[in-house]
Amino acid sequence: MHPKEFKKTKNGTGHLTHLSLPNSELYIHVDFSEHKAVNALINDPNNRCYLLYPGKESINLNTETIHLQDKQLIIFILDSTWPCSLKMLRLSRNLQLLPKVSFTHTKTSQFKIKEQPEEFCLSTIESTLTLLELLNKHHLEKIMPEALEAFLDPFNAMVAYQISCASRETPINTARFRRRG
Numbered sequence: 001m002h003p004k005e006f007k008k009t010k011n012g013t014g015h016l017t018h019l020s021l022p023n024s025e026l027y028i029h030v031d032f033s034e035h036k037a038v039n040a041l042i043n044d045p046n047n048r049c050y051l052l053y054p055g056k057e058s059i060n061l062n063t064e065t066i067h068l069q070d071k072q073l074i075i076f077i078l079d080s081t082w083p084c085s086l087k088m089l090r091l092s093r094n095l096q097l098l099p100k101v102s103f104t105h106t107k108t109s110q111f112k113i114k115e116q117p118e119e120f121c122l123s124t125i126e127s128t129l130t131l132l133e134l135l136n137k138h139h140l141e142k143i144m145p146e147a148l149e150a151f152l153d154p155f156n157a158m159v160a161y162q163i164s165c166a167s168r169e170t171p172i173n174t175a176r177f178r179r180r181g
Contacts, residue, residue: 001014001026001027001078001079001080002030002079002085003029004080005079005080005081005084006028013079013124013126014079014124016125016155017079017124019154020128020151020154030084030091031088031091031092032088032091032092032095033093033094038095039094041074042094046071047073048069049075049076050066050074050076050101051076051077051078051095051098051099052075052077052078052102053078053085053089053100053101054100055102057100058100059100059101059102060101060102060103060104061101061103061131061135062103062104062134066101066140068140073140075131076095077127079124082121103130103131103134107122107126125151126152126155128151129151129152132148133148
């Protein structure tokens with residue numbers, strides 16, 4: 001997670017994603033090249049590591065699968081704005097070297113309080129759900145359908161709350177804080 005994203009406590013979908021995945025780990029940095037925990041995961045011979053990132057060289061999980069050969073699957077997800085994620089990838093030599101996975105989708109982001117840079121862009125939690133659905137399809141994960149269906153519930157509740165807050169009119173002269181006595 002980019003440090004700027006970590007500061008977004010009101011609409012950080014990376015935080016929601018991390019809280020929704022019990023076996024996830026959250027690391028905050030820009031350059032992960034020398035990050036001990038990240039490098040330990042990458043260098044562990046029992047792991048097969050990938051980076052979720054679009055591109056021509058990415059394995060498209062809609063049409064291809066990945067082969068674990070009895071290894072543990074580790075997928076790194078950059079949580080940031082697109083410009084910041086490009087910087088993170090450019091600086092993090094260890095992540096650059098990982099094979100990449102991606103997907104194609106027909107979903108429209110439900111992050112209605114934030115404008116996506118392109119029509120195909122999803123929030124971190126929406127991308128993670130799509131990834132989990134595809135990993136389930138390829139039998140690389142064993143997630144119950146009910147869990148997948150409920151995965152976006154915290155996100156949807158956050159968006160609904162923020163929309164309700166934005167739609168409330170606040171008169172200019174209304175005091176926001178009341179002082180005691």
